[in-house]
Amino acid sequence: MFVPRKVADRYREMINSIGFYPSFLSVGFLLFAVLTMSLEYVAPVEQIKSFISVVLVDSAENARTILSTLAGSIISLTVFSFSMVMVVLNSASASLSPRVVPGLITRKSHQMVLGFYLGSIIYSIIMLININKLEGGDTAIPSLGVLFSLVFGLISLGLFVFFIHSISKAIQVDNVLNGLFSQTKSEIKSIVDRQEEKPFTDFPDFTKWHSVNSTTEGYYKGVHTDKLCAILAEENICVYISVNQGYFTVKGYPFLKCDKDISNNDELIAKILDCFIFYIEEYISDHYRYGLTQISEIAVKAMSPGINDPGTAVKSIDMLSILLIERLSLNDTNYSFKHSEGNPLLFIHETSFDELLHDNFTPLRNYAKGDAYVMTNVLEAFKNILFVAHKDEDARSSLFNYLNAIVDDINEQVSNEYDRREITNMLNAIARISEQEGEKLVARFERHKV
Structure with a gap:
């Protein structure tokens, strides 16, 4: 079936929104509240309620107090949780990379927790407005609905603990x-x-x-x-x-x-x-x-002075390799x-x-070329790639073309004799994998006199 691009774009924006799953869960809780009220006072349900009367509310005042407390408390949890999400997104953008933010926003577990909060609030409010006075002076109390609200409130507390644990891990x-x-x-x-x-x-x-x-x-x-x-x-x-x-x-x-x-x-x-x-x-x-x-940008951000x-940066380099x-x-x-x-x-x-070598290592090479420790690990990463790709002529050619650029940068930036000796050892390790190109690379590095 042919779907216009604008419709597909709106659909993609919707499913990648932080409010996508919360909206669905809220509607689900609303429908469940309507179902609960439609079955609350039918005869079979009344018989079930008589068996579990010990956990049911029998006072309109108590029901209002419980529901009001639950709704207010879960609203507080929701506000705090949304605030934590904003803090995480801001921290991730500042210390990691702005490009990881969309992935954090669309994390389903966080959206499901927020959706459960909103749904529990809606359910409690629906139950609250259905505590009505009857003609005979009695009060219609949706006691089963109050019990469900209480259960949802307890689950929300457990989800809040999970949310704090998950959000604290997400920022690591x-x-x-x-x-x-x-x-x-x-x-x-x-x-x-x-x-x-x-x-x-x-x-x-x-x-x-x-x-x-x-x-x-x-x-x-x-x-x-x-x-x-x-x-x-x-x-x-x-x-x-x-x-x-x-x-x-x-x-x-x-x-x-x-x-x-x-x-x-x-x-x-x-x-x-x-x-x-x-x-x-x-x-x-x-x-x-x-x-x-995104991994490359995290490595670059890690090398920033702040x-x-x-x-x-080294862990990111190993993953890239x-x-x-x-x-x-x-x-x-x-x-x-x-x-x-x-x-x-x-x-x-x-x-x-x-192209992948250029796009992912060039920013890192430019920002970290003065750090002998990081550049030694970049050379080690290329050595590991070369160990697998040394029989692939095109890949080997790309690797050594880029290694020449790395060596030129190191020659300009690294002058300490100890650091240069470590880099020479790594270049010799590369030469043992691909002798002809590797020896040229070592000679290119050693021609530079400090």
């Missing part, structure tokens, strides 16, 4: 890094598994395909693969996405190529372009590249089928290994 840099690393590695592995399940190597010459220009501006973040493949199968065409995810496109930019000339078919072009996703936030679920970027945490090793298993061109039939219909330009 090790937990943030581990979460980013696990999710990024999982995204890379899922692509590797898809490519291994149905391998394809006979890629066409995309330079001869016909360009399709963008009709909007923004950051290209992904594509609705299934919907686009269905359109391509129906029209019997193939499409190649020639830009990296995260690339900023402007109107008229040729970011697609098609094996047939469809420039005169405006309706088909509109349908194809409506399958593409444009927004600002970076979610690892869209592409593993965003996970690498934070000065080289240990975090493992993820880049995983990336070596991917083809530089990704592809998608319509179900499992025939040849691929959609080809996607993957960010190359060389």
